[in-house]
């Protein structure tokens with residue numbers, strides 16, 4: 504029997520590659536990636552998933568040939584997981600203008616095609632759209648920071664795509680992701696757990712940016728996949744927005760550093776430096792961020808505890 508087709512943009516990245524690994528038995532997977540921040544190669548992924556179609560393509564610079572290919576591909580695609588984007592506080596800090604321009608170009612070219620074929624789209628949005636608000640409920644009014652601080656461009660990008668999916672009447676589910684982490688997540692662009700673990704193991708030092716009282720809630724990748732298994736198959740949440748995160752794994756960054764130190768049983772020095780010693784004035788730290796997951800809990804309960812997340816990521820450095 505032929506499997507329905509799933510197209511994954513950013514499919515060689517951390518989250519996209521896990522989607523491919525977890526859905527290849529039910530879906531024939533096609534991946535688009537421009538290899539800008541990928542964490543796996545297509546050959547590694549094929550070793551796990553078998554046959555996968557791959558197209559090295561920059562969605563922000565589509566040629567006529569690329570557009571023709573996408574037209575043909577989307578014609579018989581059942582699910583489109585849209586996970587390609589410039590990611591990470593550090594990466595956005597380095598090139599904020601490029602991130603905004605690219606997202607606009609991607610939306611300009613891609614969304615009319617999704618509308619034409621009415622492709623069910625799972626869009627990876629972000630908790631960033633909640634700005635500095637502590638309570639994050641899907642239907643609340645949003646309040647992001649001013650354009651003087653360019654990092655907010657990332658939140659605007661995500662929100663713009665959320666609006667456009669609705670205005671094009673593309674059947675979609677928007678996932679607002681709250682610090683989803685796990686093995687193979689890059690430590691390069693400010694993802695805190697992989698970075699702290701790598702630094703602890705490789706340098707014996709964990710650096711906290713700011714006073715360490717900022718809070719975050721961490722969610723294991725398997726809990727994103729668990730929730731996707733339901734959302735991809737069911738239509739109940741079509742055209743809705745859902746927070747994906749784990750409210751039980753809420754810690755301050757200082758507590759996190761100590762938990763990593765204790766879990767790894769390493770002699771690690773924990774130092775604090777000012778946030779803007781590491782990040783430019785275009786960036787500003789978020790003080791408190793935790794998801795409301797009442798909507799998620801209607802069909803899925805996140806399971807992996809913070810200590811187990813740390814152990815799982817640390818294993819990939821063995």
Ligand SMILES: NC(=O)c1ccc[n+]([C@@H]2O[C@H](COP(=O)([O-])OP(=O)(O)OC[C@H]3O[C@@H](n4cnc5c(N)ncnc54)[C@H](O)[C@@H]3O)[C@@H](O)[C@H]2O)c1
Nearest residue numbers: 513515516517518536537539540541562587588627629683
């Ligand atoms: N991991 C999280 O906690 C989190 C939180 C909020 C939002 N998100 C969103 O989830 C998505 C995936 O994040 P991730 O953590 O897997 O990041 P990632 O950097 O590992 O994956 C992104 C992938 O997209 C590719 N890519 C980037 N720009 C592209 C372009 N123009 N054309 C084609 N491919 C392109 C990269 O090469 C990379 O493989 C992103 O949209 C991100 O904004 C993730």
